[in-house]
Amino acid sequence: MAGLLDISNPEPASPAVIAPPLWLLVELTYRCPLHCVFCYNPTQHARLQEEMTTAQWVDVMRQARALGAAQLGFSGGEPLLREDLEELVQEARHLGFYTNLITSGVGFTEARARRLKDAGLDHIQLSFQDSTRELNDFLSSTKTFDLKQRVARLIKQHDWPMVLNCVLHRHNLPHVDKIIEMALALDAEFLELANTQYYGWAWVNRDQLMPTHEQLIEAEAVVNRYREQINNRCRILFVVPDYFEERPKACMNGWGSVFLAIAPDGVALPCHNARNLPGLQLPRVQDQSLAEIWTRSNAFNAYRGEDWMQAPCRDCDERKKDFGGCRCQAFQITGDATNADPVCSKSPHHEKVIQLVKQAPVMREQPIIFRTDAASRLLHPEL
Ligand code: FES
8 A cells, every 4th residue: 555654574573672461351252232333343343253262262361461461351242242251250360360341231130240259350341321211222222221220230239349431422422410420329439431432333423423622621621520529439531532632642552562452253453443454464362372473473563662653753752652643543534554643733634633523513414323233244245
């Protein structure tokens, strides 16, 4: 592809200088009972149905722990759809990981709660789509609002620390106060208000989800008011949407720096969206050791460090802070993953982000697209 750095055969970095992957995310399955319009899973999920066996996952966890990984997130799709989840949690705990279950709540029953507690699960992150039943159920295209309330109570009854997570966008930003009240009523220790990042299904639906500046300013003021009132009763994290910023986020804390995701089919990913970047030879844990993948593979070395950077990142004194931003966003918006993240006002492509925000209101006659297998197949007839 013209203008792209040749990453087909990058110099493997020396294992001695590569820090361990501290944060291991195991995406046990792409299957999910919900159909969220902002799901970050690859839109080609219906064409990626292979799932690793219990023994393969155990092997991955052992290798990751030996490499130095300390935190382990069980994610998906919906990880509760895997009947071996308890066994995997138990093994993870035995290996010394701090474990976190990232769930929609569907499938979290009293019996499974007891089994997961016995297995040693440390922490649960439960997603809501909104504080109202109508919007929660609409955005996930399921009737799950009441179930999520029950699951939140069950989590607290079993004495787990709980993060409530709610993805924000133009439909629910006006409800931020109610979402905070809901988190307080459910006794959540943390509330993650994560403004939509435009990847996966959220990229497909970006015009439908894009908020206005005014909505964001108002929502942040509400969050700050609550923070003052409630102190540490519930810690609120407000993740700003980077399209409205002048500087990019330090995506993944730098490529190949601390984050390692393993997809259901065993593909090792430096970030959730890496499948969509051209030129990467994504390794599979079935074919190579994790140590080899982390330290020597093309995919993990492609954007590690600074050698891949072009101007303005190459000469920028902020490059050690944001690592040039997000490679996936650079590719998605500029067509070249080695460009600076166009969210950065120093990027020559920054205007494209401004246009995406500006155009959203006039592009909304398109229907919102739910994450379904049928939509996935339609979007990817080539696979
Ligand atoms: Fe892939 Fe940011 S999501 S690098």
